[in-house]
Amino acid sequence: MNEFMIDPGSTPAAWPPMLVGALLGVLVMLTLVVANRTLGASSAYATIAGLIGRALAPRHTQSLGYFKKKTPALDWGLMLVTGVVAGAFLAAWSGGELTGRWLPPMWVARFGPEVWPRLATAFAGGVLMAFGARLAGGCTSGHGISGTLQLSVGSWLSVICFFLGGMAVAFPIYRW
Amino acid sequence: MDTRESAPEQRLSKPARLASGLAFGVCFGFLLQKGGVAKFEILIGALLLEDFTVFEVMLSAILVGMLGVHILHARGLVELHIKPTRYAANIIGGLVFGAGFALSAYCPGTGAAALGQGNYDALAMMTGMVAGSYLFAEASAWLARRVEPIGDRGELTLPQLTSVPKAVWVWGLGAVLIVVLALLKTASPS
Numbered sequence: 001m002n003e004f005m006i007d008p009g010s011t012p013a014a015w016p017p018m019l020v021g022a023l024l025g026v027l028v029m030l031t032l033v034v035a036n037r038t039l040g041a042s043s044a045y046a047t048i049a050g051l052i053g054r055a056l057a058p059r060h061t062q063s064l065g066y067f068k069k070k071t072p073a074l075d076w077g078l079m080l081v082t083g084v085v086a087g088a089f090l091a092a093w094s095g096g097e098l099t100g101r102w103l104p105p106m107w108v109a110r111f112g113p114e115v116w117p118r119l120a121t122a123f124a125g126g127v128l129m130a131f132g133a134r135l136a137g138g139c140t141s142g143h144g145i146s147g148t149l150q151l152s153v154g155s156w157l158s159v160i161c162f163f164l165g166g167m168a169v170a171f172p173i174y175r176w
Numbered sequence: 177m178d179t180r181e182s183a184p185e186q187r188l189s190k191p192a193r194l195a196s197g198l199a200f201g202v203c204f205g206f207l208l209q210k211g212g213v214a215k216f217e218i219l220i221g222a223l224l225l226e227d228f229t230v231f232e233v234m235l236s237a238i239l240v241g242m243l244g245v246h247i248l249h250a251r252g253l254v255e256l257h258i259k260p261t262r263y264a265a266n267i268i269g270g271l272v273f274g275a276g277f278a279l280s281a282y283c284p285g286t287g288a289a290a291l292g293q294g295n296y297d298a299l300a301m302m303t304g305m306v307a308g309s310y311l312f313a314e315a316s317a318w319l320a321r322r323v324e325p326i327g328d329r330g331e332l333t334l335p336q337l338t339s340v341p342k343a344v345w346v347w348g349l350g351a352v353l354i355v356v357l358a359l360l361k362t363a364s365p366s
Contacts, residue, residue, distance in 0.1 A: 017229045018236040025244060101296065126300065127305070131269075131308045132269045134313075134316070139283055140285060150333070153329065164271065
């Protein structure tokens with residue numbers, strides 16, 4: 001327990017979680033009023049994938065169904081996720097919670113200090129999340145917050161499946 | 177009701193819209209980190225039902241956002257953006273997403289926040305997200321033909337599904353969320 005207490009990335013939330021949640025709710029209202037957009041993170045990665053694909057294999061990338069429907073371009077969503085990195089840096093820096101490390105202590109306690117297994121696992125997780133988010137139509141922010149608060153049936157169904165799928169994999173990894 | 181003509185987007189130039197995305201992203205990331213949901217232990221703790229921080233953040237965001245957006249929409253100040261309901265795609269995609277979430281511990285938004293906080297392993301997850309997005313694009317024509325039409329209900333909302341008035345859903349679910357949040361607070365395992 002003590003080793004966790006001194007790790008800046010493993011402390012409890014700096015601000016009360018319900019206060020943060022309430023402010024996120026206000027943020028969704030503001031994005032709708034100001035930019036006519038809702039918060040959602042996952043499509044930014046698809047935009048990057050499309051931009052890279054268009055640079056490396058333009059004809060093939062443009063032939064793919066998803067990129068035909070949604071032409072990759074520097075857009076609101078990509079700017080949003082770029083801002084998230086900067087905003088989280090400001091928050092961690094102002095709160096003395098910058099971690100600056102490759103391995104989370106909880107991972108090390110379970111799997112040891114090798115870096116590559118963690119990176120491979122996180123990469124595989126990213127592949128699955130992107131595929132799942134595109135198929136489901138959103139991620140924990142797009143469906144989980146923006147979609148649920150508009151009472152979308154698909155968003156509630158998706159977010160329930162996010163957590164069911166997550167539990168089904170997290171328990172064997174960390175608790176069995 | 178069509179509010180598109182008065183929609184704020186049309187009043188913002190493209191550079192202003194991109195700048196607003198960046199500004200909102202900074203706020204979003206700042207809040208995610210302050211709420212603790214950029215932290216590996218807190219995110220995995222949610223999936224292990226050992227830490228309720230993620231649920232407290234999400235449910236209170238839904239509570240405030242739902243009431244606020246409902247009122248703004250009733251006054252014609254905002255357009256809604258309802259994502260389509262496709263039962264098979266939502267369920268299969270949702271479960272695959274969840275499995276990936278457990279492996280990487282970060283979700284797409286909180287992973288970007290984790291990187292900003294200094295958790296460099298989030299870079300691997302973000303690279304995987306780019307690769308996975310391209311993989312999805314490769315399969316997208318087939319999925320659009322074979323999976324997305326299964327149980328495709330379009331922009332379906334809970335009030336429409338249940339034939340219960342929207343205001344009843346909003347204020348009723350709001351009350352339920354307040355009770356659930358109070359229970360989470362008292363039952364918090366940590």
